[in-house]
Amino acid sequence: MSQKRLFLLDAYALIFRGYYALIKNPRINSKGQDTSAIMGFVNSLFDVIKREKPDHLAVAFDKAGSKDRLEIFPEYKANRDETPEAIKIAVPIIQEILKAMHIPIIEKAGVEADDLIGTIAKQAEKEGYKTYMVTPDKDYAQLVSENIFMYRPARMGNGIEIWGIPEVQKKFEVERPEQVIDYLGMMGDAVDNIPGLPGVGDKTAKKFIAAYGSMEGLFENIDQLKGKMKEKVEANKELGLLSKKLATIILDCDVTFDAKDYEISTPDEKKVKEIFGELEFRRLTDQFTKIFFPSEENTTATATKKSTSTAGAGQFSLFGSNEESSSTDSLSSRKNISNTEHFYQSVAPGMAMKLFLQNLLKQNNVCFDTETTGLDPLTAELVGIAFSWEAGKGFYVPFPEDKDEAQELIELLRPFFEAEDIVKIGQNLKYDIKVLAKYNIEVKGKLFDTMLAHYLINPDMRHNMDVLSETYLNYTPVSITELIGKKGKNQLSFRQVPQEKQTEYAVEDADITYQLKEHFTPELNAANILSLFEDIEVPLLRVLADMEIEGINLDKEFLQSLSEELDKDIKTLESNIYSEAREEFNIASPKQLGIVLFEKMKLVDKPKKTKTGQYSTAEDVLSYLAKDHKIIQNILDYRGLSKLKSTYVDALPNQVNENTGRVHTDYMQTVAATGRLSSNNPNLQNIPIRTERGRQVRKAFVPRSEDYTLLAADYSQIELRIIAALSEEETMISAFKNGEDIHASTAAKVFNVPISEVTREQRSNAKTVNFGIIYGVSAFGLSNQTNLSRSEAKELIDTYYKTYPKLRNYMSEQVDFARENGYVQTVLGRRRYLKDINSANAVVRGAAERNAVNAPIQGSAADIIKIAMINIHKKLKESNYKTKMLLQVHDELVFDVFKPELEEIKSLIQSEMENAYKLAVPLDVDLGLGTNWLEAH
The missing domain is CATH 3.30.420.10 (Ribonuclease H-like superfamily/Ribonuclease H)
Known part of the structure; x- marks a missing residue:
């Protein structure tokens, strides 16, 4: 009769592994629930059952830490980060799955999983079992024997490693697996906050074990050590022995191996499928059926x-x-x-x-x-x-x-x-x-x-x-x-x-x-987004393909002259910066720049530092200081011009296709979670337009020939119109319907003056609030963007919300909807999942709340321009116009218009864009013409 095999799974080790394996691509279901940890664990469980077909299996969980270790060292595991909420939520669900599968759970308050597994593995060994400890945790290597093995799941899809005695000997360079305890004790463990011996790393620990056999052997031979190492080891004997004790897996826990309890039995098929259905685990449901209820087929x-x-x-x-x-x-x-x-x-x-x-x-x-x-x-x-x-x-x-x-x-x-x-x-x-x-x-x-x-x-x-x-x-x-x-x-x-x-x-x-x-x-179908897929995203795919194939003409000679001008400006700024700093240094080096600004020039009392201890010279840090220090404004200008020159002015000519003589950007539909398009090679959506030099780059984009002109069609304040419509805020809707200047209208209301008496500064502040509200602007943020003090900014925001109460209600309702459903959606049902909306961390939760307000607005604007693009493209093809749609940049479309078609095309574009989607407010489109993109815009 073949030897029976027992598989013991370290639950938390596998749960954390599954969660972090998908940390960049979290598995989020239609309810907004992050199921990565559950899916990762169940995948590991199923993989063991499929591969090994074990006779006996159980899963061990930690519960409330290690009482024994905390008694002798209260700082044990004190450095560990808080368990991610997705894992906290996952554990009871995983236990529910295990119960439905009739897989025993081993759990005891104040006892860690490795101690439970160690105790049971040694008991099972005495009863003639071959035991496999399923975990990626190397600490278990100390338990390996003739009949106890480590079963280490490798990266998803890459199989497993099984460590027996030879593998442990090779990995840790020890004679016996028990010496792994000495190795761990000497090395310490930053994750578990086991101190170890100061100055002893992997190589030194292995050298000591080879020479002296154990921690105790090392202390008996301290006289053979030299220099500082001798001093450190001698001074830290107690710490070393404490570390060894902390690293030792306890083998006499109050738990008993019962072979009958651990036998693999038939799961409750209905219950498991019910849980998987809630989690939307369709693939795992198929696997479950194939493993436990295989048909002949x-x-x-x-x-x-x-x-x-x-x-x-x-x-x-x-x-x-x-x-x-x-x-x-x-x-x-x-x-x-x-x-x-x-x-x-x-x-x-x-x-x-x-x-x-x-x-x-x-x-x-x-x-x-x-x-x-x-x-x-x-x-x-x-x-x-x-x-x-x-x-x-x-x-x-x-x-x-x-x-x-x-x-x-x-x-x-x-x-x-x-x-x-x-x-x-x-x-x-x-x-x-x-x-x-x-x-x-x-x-x-x-x-x-x-x-x-x-x-x-x-x-x-x-x-x-x-x-x-x-x-x-x-x-x-x-x-x-x-x-x-x-x-x-x-x-x-x-x-x-x-x-x-x-x-x-x-x-x-x-x-x-x-x-x-x-x-x-x-x-x-389940998420009610099939029509969004079939009617918007897929048709848009064809539109974008045609736009990318078409490309846009580029004036390379203009860019060459602009490059020369920028070169001169950059050198002038460089000279001014050196003069103000009274020394030359590498302006592009954050380290050198930080030393000059904050150590030598002492521009601020308490400069902000990065995680590595360097002075922070990030954009937001310098922007805050720019109004008080000319050198900093010059550095920001230097950075801006240098980036403009390298990223666009010098790079664009190299991206012209040799066969077509044009630039062909690549539009990506699947990057921005809000639904917006992004562009690449070159990225035409990030050309700076707030600076005069940045705007100049647009001059380089020109029509294909003299028979054509560029036309730019831009949605006017579309996001404000959308938020007015979605919030049903009558005062804003009325302003848009009456064709009023929305920023002047807002200023008149919040500053309580007639619209004819609104000052330029009042309008500017109202404009900042109008757009800032969408992105959750704070009083601090508003004061940084305007000349208002923090208290004035807070008062302006409070007055704004009193003026537009339905807007405030809408924002609250969006956050409440997100909390309940885990997502928000656009006018076409495009979902933005917000897994952190109920986070206990206020900063993380706050970011999710801002997204709950912003995503439906920005996403709806993206949906609307996509509808317009599809409809315009269809009309241009059906009527065989020579005019081509070339670019999409946020709320703007750019066309190469055949001059004899101009009047028809203007009417077609305006009509299709303004009627792409019916809101409670009219959509307004500005059209511009020119011999280059800047002129048309």
Whole structure:
């Protein structure tokens, strides 16, 4: 009879690991609940059960710290940060899941999990069990024996490490695992606040143990030590022995191993699925069913081997048998996708291609993914296209390098891409659409972009395919760097990768994306955002692709002259700064700058410092001091001009496409959680417009020719109009309806003067409050932005809220809604999840409350301009206008207008933008024309 195995899980170690593994991409459900810690723990639990099929299993929890250790050292674990709220909330839910799964929970007040696990492991060993301690915590290494092992989960998707005696000996350079206690005692532990021996690190601890065997052995041989180390060890004997005691796992806790209690038994299927349903764990629900209630079909599926083959005329096997071929890359070390088997096939010319096309055109939903020679879709060439329409199966069509032959091959696929009745699925389809446009292929029919879908489902996460696959399919795809290498001169082109590996990689991407679509469709429905996806984000994808392909003309000669002017101005500022400082130094070095300003010039009594102890010369710090010190204003001007020159004036000419002669920015739909677009390469949305020099950069953007003019259409005060409408604040609505200057109108009311007597300063202060309210401006913030004192600023804000009481009520209602639901939403139902809205930390909670007010307003403005863009683009195409939409920058659209079409286009743009969405206040659009963007704006 084989030896029975017991698995003991350290709950908190696995919970924290799961939480922090997803810290940059938290798993937040439609209720706004952060489920990262729960999902991470359950994934680890299921992974152990799937891999090991244990006979016995239990989970140990810490409860109220270690009474024994705190009695001998009250500072034990005193340095630890407060447990994140998401973990505090997760623990009772995890315990509820374990109870529903009939998995025993080991927990005792005042006893830590490692002591519980240590005690039980040693008891089980005596009863003939082989015990595996499931934890990433290295402290458990001291317990390892012939029958007790550490079972260490590695990074998600990368398997596990099992530490027996040889592994512990190698890792800690000890003869016996018990010596790990001495190692930990000597080293100390900053996380647990175990002091250790001062001056003793990893190498020294290992050296001492090799020489003296133990902590006590070291103290018996102090005379062999030299210098300061001898003094430190001699002076800290008691501290060393205390540290060893704190690091020792207790093996006689008041807990008893009962084999019968720890036996794996059948879970309460209904209860577990009910909990998972509440948490929206669809993927884990599938896994749970497959592990504990496998059907015959599931059992059979796990036996099927995966293969990659090249289909020739006589072996188009995917439509018949699943024969295994000679794949050169089985990738067996990685987890398989979803239902464990997959079959990927390269399509050869001739009969195989004919059969493939016949089947392709019969499908209703197909995922496709282009593989190219580079990341820039306007210059990249096709290397291959992968297709998948069934989980675990897919095809790869390799493309020849010869352009004419490649065009001939794409023509065979044209009927698929232009089929209106086939849904095209992809991850970041805008890239594929732009690549195919170079081959004169238009992708028609309905689209489903998994990146966009996930962006709407969980806007605060990352949306790249690897993250989505790990999160939703529990599968880590092969990395592109495994095939072509990391960036640098040795990186290969995808064309240089062997075709078998091309097939494996490309079809895997298509297969994963196809499966992600199956996950995201019900989630879009559940969150009531399917129409936002289908009617706004997906149509916008096509609009942006056309805008990016079009690009905008750039006056390089103007930028050259502007660069020379900036150079002179920067040198003048540099000279003035040196003169005021009475020395030369590196102005761009925060360290040198801080020393000059705060040590040598002593501009302030108590200068602010960074975490590293340097003087802070951050923008906000210097801006606060600028009005009192000319040198600081000069430094800010120097920084601004230097950044403008390097980021835009000198960089833009290098970003002109050689083939088109234009700049082609890349608009990203999935970056800003509010729904706003962002632009990249170059970023046209961050060109400074508050300074004269910054505005000058816009002069460089010009029409394509003399037959065209630039037109800029800008929503006027759209965010204020939205907040007026959403809050139903009649006084603001009335001002907008009557065409009043909203800032003068606000000033007249808050300063209690006739509108005709409002001063420029009063209007300016009212404007600052109008826009500041949206972003939760405080009296401190308002006084910094105006000439008002803090008390005057507070009085102005208080008066503002009294003047507009419904606005204040609306803001409170938004925060209350967020607290109850975990999210807020725009006029189109776009959600912004606010996981910190109920945080106990006032600063963190305050930021979430400001977002609760701001996100619906900024997000609604983003929604409205997207509707306008879609409608304008449609009209321009339908009527075959030569005019093109080129840029979107926040609330502004820029067009290259064919002069003979000007009057029609002006009317079309104004009408579509002002009627994009009906609010209780009119939307107002300002139009401007010019021979460059600055002039038009």
